[in-house]
Amino acid sequence: MKLVQFGDNSCARIRRYVDSYINNELLVETNHEVLRHLETCPACAAEVESRTRLKARLKGAVQNQSVPEDLQARIRTVLREDSRSSFAWTRWVSAAAAVLMVAGGLWFELARWTRPALPDLADRRGQDVFIQKVSASLSAVLKVGLGDHIHCSIFRKYPKNPPSVDEMAEKLGPAYQDLVPLVKARVPEGYQIILAHQCGFQGRRFVHLTLSNGSSLLSLVITRKQTGESMQALTVSDHASGVPVYQAAAQTYDVAGFETDQFLAYVVSDLGARQNLQIAYVLAPSVHQFLAAVRG
Amino acid sequence: MKRQEFEEAALPHLSEIYRTAARLLADSTKADDVVQDVYLQAWKSFDRFEVGTNCRAWLYKILFHVVHHHRRKWFNARMVKESDDVLDQVAASAEPIAECLTDEEILGALDRVPQDFRAVVLLVDVEEFSYKEASGILNVPIGTVMSRLSRGRKLLREQLEETAQSYGIGKGKLEGRTA
Numbered sequence: 001m002k003l004v005q006f007g008d009n010s011c012a013r014i015r016r017y018v019d020s021y022i023n024n025e026l027l028v029e030t031n032h033e034v035l036r037h038l039e040t041c042p043a044c045a046a047e048v049e050s051r052t053r054l055k056a057r058l059k060g061a062v063q064n065q066s067v068p069e070d071l072q073a074r075i076r077t078v079l080r081e082d083s084r085s086s087f088a089w090t091r092w093v094s095a096a097a098a099v100l101m102v103a104g105g106l107w108f109e110l111a112r113w114t115r116p117a118l119p120d121l122a123d124r125r126g127q128d129v130f131i132q133k134v135s136a137s138l139s140a141v142l143k144v145g146l147g148d149h150i151h152c153s154i155f156r157k158y159p160k161n162p163p164s165v166d167e168m169a170e171k172l173g174p175a176y177q178d179l180v181p182l183v184k185a186r187v188p189e190g191y192q193i194i195l196a197h198q199c200g201f202q203g204r205r206f207v208h209l210t211l212s213n214g215s216s217l218l219s220l221v222i223t224r225k226q227t228g229e230s231m232q233a234l235t236v237s238d239h240a241s242g243v244p245v246y247q248a249a250a251q252t253y254d255v256a257g258f259e260t261d262q263f264l265a266y267v268v269s270d271l272g273a274r275q276n277l278q279i280a281y282v283l284a285p286s287v288h289q290f291l292a293a294v295r296g
Numbered sequence: 297m298k299r300q301e302f303e304e305a306a307l308p309h310l311s312e313i314y315r316t317a318a319r320l321l322a323d324s325t326k327a328d329d330v331v332q333d334v335y336l337q338a339w340k341s342f343d344r345f346e347v348g349t350n351c352r353a354w355l356y357k358i359l360f361h362v363v364h365h366h367r368r369k370w371f372n373a374r375m376v377k378e379s380d381d382v383l384d385q386v387a388a389s390a391e392p393i394a395e396c397l398t399d400e401e402i403l404g405a406l407d408r409v410p411q412d413f414r415a416v417v418l419l420v421d422v423e424e425f426s427y428k429e430a431s432g433i434l435n436v437p438i439g440t441v442m443s444r445l446s447r448g449r450k451l452l453r454e455q456l457e458e459t460a461q462s463y464g465i466g467k468g469k470l471e472g473r474t475a
């Protein structure tokens with residue numbers, strides 16, 4: 001609190017304390033002096049009024065700034081991934097200690113059980129190793145979908161605002177652009193398409209749509225079959241309007257797959273087996289029909 | 297669950313942290329990156345946070361730490377030397393320009409205030425932290441907070457006047473324009 005004596009040149013002196021007055025930081029006595037001055041000085045009263053309004057406008061201007069809608073979702077994803085990495089690391093240490101105490105033979109079993117830490121976005125080689133480790137337990141045909149999901153959806157920094165439907169359609173190209181409205185109309189409420197494009201991973205081309213529900217990422221990954229590839233050897237998890245859907249888990253991810261004569265399609269997420277399969281079940285019939293009609 | 301506890305304590309402050317970062321950096325893209333870093337660092341040090349204490353002030357402290365960390369990379373920090381006579385200066389009477397400028401123009405003027413001063417104005421005048429809290433967040437003495445605040449407010453008023461004058465709405469020409 002400030003105690004100020006006003007005398008001659010009080011206008012000049014009071015201006016130094018206008019902000020303190022507005023913020024109620026002056027001692028009672030000083031406050032009374034300022035008030036008395038303001039009653040008889042329209043210029044200083046106008047100054048107080050002006051600075052008070054300015055403070056309110058400044059506060060309003062800062063608070064009116066828009067916050068990216070998906071920022072919270074992205075932060076939750078970062079936190080979740082970090083939790084997993086830390087958790088895996090802790091478990092790795094515990095497992096290592098146990099193995100040292102018991103027997104070296106248990107090492108590989110425990111290491112296989114432990115998820116590797118998520119590498120840095122710039123660490124391409126680390127990412128490949130990560131994908132290899134995470135998908136180790138999957139059949140080759142399902143690894144294809146999980147690999148592109150992790151490569152393209154997880155190891156990615158998303159822009160503040162998702163691209164527009166037109167931009168996504170352009171990136172998908174004329175043959176696949178209708179997938180955007182098709183998927184958008186069928187996914188459960190709360191899911192938003194945040195990326196749609198064609199991409200490449202390990203020498204294959206993919207049509208890839210990434211969706212977010214605010215806390216998790218889900219991919220619809222489509223690629224042309226290579227010679228001899230088929231899901232028919234896998235165990236069917238469900239039939240969606242006659243389309244067999246195959247699902248398997250790889251650590252925290254679940255990969256649901258279905259196929260046409262020419263294409264392999266996958267729904268991949270870490271939403272849990274039940275929810276991932278439900279979304280695959282919802283998408284499979286229409287996506288299957290769409291892909292069956294793709295020519296060339 | 298610990299992460300849930302963290303999210304419940306920290307995420308309600310996300311919008312204000314982002315908005316402060318956006319103004320502090322005068323760049324929403326950088327703010328986006330910084331805010332993600334802030335939350336990741338806060339999460340990593342959540343063990344040291346005492347639940348029930350001021351989570352908002354704690355997040356702001358981390359925000360300024362992260363900004364400081366990136367500062368060399370991003371800024372040719374234009375520092376304004378603080379002088380003892382700042383408080384002795386009598387600010388020129390501000391025109392009633394608050395109503396004459398848009399939010400964007402006000403934010404633009406704020407962005408032109410050097411960062412150290414802008415930071416204190418944001419903390420005290422916008423986020424309404426006390427001097428003591430701002431002192432803790434910025435890790436500077438309370439006297440420094442007060443002098444930077446006084447200087448920051450004055451610089452902001454000057455910037456706003458310049459903006460207003462550049463639009464020809466300086467002294468005596470305020471009519472006919474709305475915020």
